[in-house]
Amino acid sequence: MPFPRFFSSIRNHVSHSKISWKSTGTVQKTLAAEISRSGTALHSGARTTAKLFPAMAGDGRFFVSGDCRTRILATVDFVTESALCTTLSRDGARVRTVEHLLSALEAIGVDNCGIEIVGGDEVPLLDGSASEWVEVIKEVGLCDAKDCSGNNMDKLAPFLHEHVHVWRKDSFIAAFPSSKVHITYGINFPKVPAIGCQWFSCFAMDASVYVKEIASSRTFCIYEEADKLLKAGLIQGGSMENAIVCSASTGWLNPPLRYDDEACRHKVLDLIGDLSLFARSGNQGLPVAHIIAYKGGHSLHTELVRLLSDSH
Incomplete structure (x- = not known):
């Protein structure tokens, strides 16, 4: 899919009116x-x-x-x-x-x-x-939670009014106005058939959905890339006990998976953690929007947060 063409009508800019903070009740x-x-x-x-x-x-x-x-x-x-x-x-x-x-x-x-x-x-x-x-x-x-005077504080959530997006090559994250938090995420590992192309959606995201569908999904690693990462000083504490590992040639090395699409669900877990960095002063960080991501990562996630942060 020609993603740049798909987003050609969407400005890579957030005006100050695109986010409003409303009470969660x-x-x-x-x-x-x-x-x-x-x-x-x-x-x-x-x-x-x-x-x-x-x-x-x-x-x-x-x-x-x-x-x-x-x-x-x-x-x-x-x-x-x-x-x-x-x-x-x-x-x-x-x-x-x-x-x-x-x-x-x-x-x-x-x-x-x-x-x-x-x-x-x-x-x-x-x-x-x-x-x-x-x-x-x-x-x-x-x-x-109480403030220094012993009073409660109302919790606010950021509502998105106009679409925004960031992309790099064929990876993107876009957010569209919605009355509730929806997340759709896609990953694609064509050289690792056991993972391949996966999509996962949750409508609407709340604490119960997170606990049942997202929280237990584990981080994953491609076996053929592990040696390079170790030599680079990364994943020194990685093991079969704290990650699911997939080989391009033989598939998952430490099954069973908790979900058939566990790798994709874990990307949603990461996304929620990264979008939480939009939070300020005890308010909600996760934007009330339909967030669609494809082949994202931590850097792209936080780039979207920076874009949203420029709007208020």
């Missing part, structure tokens, strides 16, 4: 208690711990990292270009592979949350999905 939430999880970090291979703790209304989500305990807001303003993960950095401190944790927090509605990373600069990968984050959040539950 709920107040901002935070964790009811502190939680933590430890595990292997995907790229460094270090054993790290993520400690999650309640935050005040309006604080939003933020990381505490580095020897100086630098506070890094989980917003696109602090995204640093990196390979195969989303990285946030500020004043020499950084935290990598934030997308799975942020995906769970956004989808389950943890609007305000502090996250301290201990033992390294990377969120532990756990089983390669977001399911354990969802489980531990549900164990402690949520409560209304």
Whole structure:
């Protein structure tokens, strides 16, 4: 499909009127208690711990990292270009592979949350999905977040009024006005027949759909590319226990899959985590829109967030 021609009538620009923030009818939430999880970090291979703790209304989500305990807001303003993960950095401190944790927090509605990373600069990968984050959040539950005066704050969501898009070659992400959050995602690995071309759609995306259809999908790797990535200093902590691995010649090396289209569903998981970086001050990050992506990745996801951020 000639994607540039498909988008020829869509301006690669967002005016200030294309986003409006409206009440969700709920107040901002935070964790009811502190939680933590430890595990292997995907790229460094270090054993790290993520400690999650309640935050005040309006604080939003933020990381505490580095020897100086630098506070890094989980917003696109602090995204640093990196390979195969989303990285946030500020004043020499950084935290990598934030997308799975942020995906769970956004989808389950943890609007305000502090996250301290201990033992390294990377969120532990756990089983390669977001399911354990969802489980531990549900164990402690949520409560209304309070501001410094002890008051609740209304939770707002960004509504899209006009279509927007970003693309690179034959990869794109487009968002169209919608009354609810819909996500459609396509991937295409023609040289890996066991994956091939897959599409997955969820209408409409909410916490229950996320838990049932998205959260347990694991990150995936092409076996023939693993050696090159290892030599580049990446996926040092990757294993058959925290990723599903597919060979171009023999198919999946560690079945069974949790879904036939698990690889495609995981891209939706990543997308939600990356779009959560649109959040500000404890409000919803995921735009209320129909979001359609094809052959996207973290860099393209965050490019769309930057485009949306220019509109308000």
